[in-house]
Amino acid sequence: MSRMQARDIKTPEDARRIVEERGLSHVKVGMFDIDGVMLGKYMRRDKFFSALEDGFAFCDVVLGWDSKDELYDNVTFTGWHTGYPDAPLKIVPDSCRELPCEGDDMLLFLAEFDGPAEGLCPRGLLQRVLERGRGMGYEAFGALEYEFFLFQETPESVREKGFRHLKPLTPDMMGYSMLRSSVHSELYHELLALSEAMDFPIEGLHTETGPGVLEAAIGVDGALAAGDKGALFKVFTKVWAQRRGLMATFMAKWSPDYPGQSGHIHLSLREIDSGKSAFFAADKPHQMSDVQRHFVAGQQKLMPELLAMFAPTINSYTRLIPGFWAPTEATWGVENRTTALRVIPGSDKSQRVEYRLGSADANPYLALAAAIGAGLYGIEQRLEPDEQVEGNAYELDHPEHQALPRTLWEAAQRLRASEAARELFGDAFVEHFAATREWEERQFRRHITDWELDRYFEII
Template identity: 65%
Template sequence: MDARFVKTVTDARTIVEDRGLDFVKVGVFDIDGVLRGKYLSTKKFFSVLEDGFGFCDVVLGWDANDQLYDKESYTGWANGYADATVVPVIDSCRELPLEDNMLFFLLEFGDRAAGVCPRQTLKRVLAKASDMGFTAAAACEFEFFLFNESPESIREKNYHGLTTFTPGNFGYSMLRASVEHNFYEQLLALCEEMDMPIEGLHTETGPGVLEAAIAYDEALKAADKGALFKTFTKVLAQKNDLMATFMAKWSKNYPGQSGHIHLSLADKNGTGSFFDSAKENNISDTMRHFIGGQQKLMPEFLAMIAPTINSYTRLIPGFWAPTEASWGIDNRTCALRAILGSEKSQRVEYRIAAADMNPHIAIAAALGSGLWGIENKIEPTTPIKGNAYTQEFPEELALPKTLWEAAQALKKSRPARELFGDAFVDHYVITREWEEREFRKAITDWEMQRYFEII
């Protein structure tokens, strides 16, 4: 049986038995989009297929460096970091072609943890879309840098003087793609086998940077694919004595790394909801209000889109990243790019996101704000023509400049609480405030170079 055909508990049992597996791998995405998992024996896996099993809830109570949050909302010392229920996502079954005869299943949190689970948060937004008569499709595209380094060498070098995969700026390079075709072709094949096929793969501007556009799918599956792509691109890189980073910006000398999200809506019959030939630019009222909601709520939801300290180093003028909640038609200087096309292809590109996003949380924010716009008939501003970086915008469209400011905006956002729930907002804000406080403890190279001798 092909892993893509696994849809039921019976299918899951059958494919594992037919492969003669003693173990399978399972994993769940945490708040930062890090895949946390384990091996399960076949016997254990079969016993938990329907009702799930206990997974230590500390994975929702620590940061990307396994440091415990100092404030508690969902979990913490007060509840002894008890188990939370996780349930296998049966139709997420995937081959792990980089391993010998191994299958992988995603997990998602249930019961008391569902309120703060990133995947469940996106599912709540999709349920709202369904109640409004829509289905949502999405696709992620990521830029990522590759280095001729290892986990040991980057630490030995203290992340300085790293050797990139290829030298120089060479966007859309056929030379680089041909010389280094082995890695490109391995990545294309891996993504095809793992059911996250790539539509396009090319070099971007910068030494050793690639961009991959993942094929569109139903929004929940698109988020799964985006998150899995990040993890297994890193796995493939390290197996090739390389390292991949999805930081928003690793060097002040190069543009940041995007994580753009493409979104569209259709009705329950599958007819695209963004196209209306009777309207200007074929933009339907639904699409216009969707953009209006995204634009209006972008400053309030930015912490869900730009989740790290590093995210905000990218959001500066002139580096291919938007600086206000702007929109335009096929305008890449804007935060929201309306892409015109047929009834099937017309969509919105949410360009504010970077490669460091958690796809489940970011898509929940991008989609949820658009649905809120449709529900409340929010009109967007006049679309930007020309360079958005050089134009002035009203104060309400200004984006938070730091993660702390963004977290405070999310904390106060009534639409966020309506869309995602108080449990998610309260917990997520605590995690972002923690990230900012941890950063404040750091002494940066910039400070040392600026102050050590002179001040």
């Protein structure tokens, strides 16, 4: 009998068999929190086998702390008032993957929250949105693109330097450089090999404009699989880099001197019954079907209300300024990279829309849920988009209703007040996520920046 392959695992019985076949004493189990941070542990095989059938539990503090393990003081689902009880999780058997960095046999499985906590689970949220689409007769497909900077630094050295004067992998602005990718070809080959081994295949990898910055385009898949691939890509790109004495960052913007880092989302819908593209219409302008037009309209209308799900950190808003390849209003255009939504005409196979607003620091599951959910809302409501932008969107005046929130605090208030968000994602998620973003803003206000010291210390 041939050796079982991780990506062929579909059922709990398959998962049990592959662990037994490989003689593993432990496997790794991980989940993603509200910020897209991967958390987990090694699990002994007998415990894992039990969890496959009955689930397992994890302290729900992972839904009650921020990216620095500081406890939220303004969420109701969990906290000191609840005593931080366990929350149930379930193993996702078909998420099984090899872990090349831990030998030939070690396996990784994803888990997602169950029970009441499922309402706050990022992966669960995406699944609920996709079920909504299936109820409308559509299957959603997605592909994520990420820009990230590589540094010749370690977790220790960046802290010793106070995150200042860091040394990028390479100098200068050299987008699409064959020189850089050839000189450092071993690193590129390693990352490409990792992406194949862990099933987040990179279909395009190149330098972007900036010192040490790369862009990776992950292959298209069903939207839930695309979320898994994007989330795993971010985590294990960091693992790969640190194991080689490097560091990768997915901050939206690490330096005011260079463009920010995007997390663009390519999306399409296919009809479940016919298997045909729901977006492609050969006889329509730009091959945009009525369904795609309504989808884009929903994304445009809800963009200001859902911005916190695409731009979830204080740092996200330093990227959303004119002239730096990031949109500043809820605009759309055909093959226009200055707009927030870029319609890409093509064929039954390739007709799609690119949600260019997303930044690299966004939780992939939440960004996909928001981008798809807004589009489905537009189809349900038969919304019509505003007039498309032709030319440079940064130089044009736009209607007030297209303006995006300028701060995380404002974005959180827009999300909290959004009836559409509550209808799409549920009150529990909206209240919890908005509260966590408000916490993030309040944490920021407690600190004094270098800019403030330089500007005010002596002269005021």
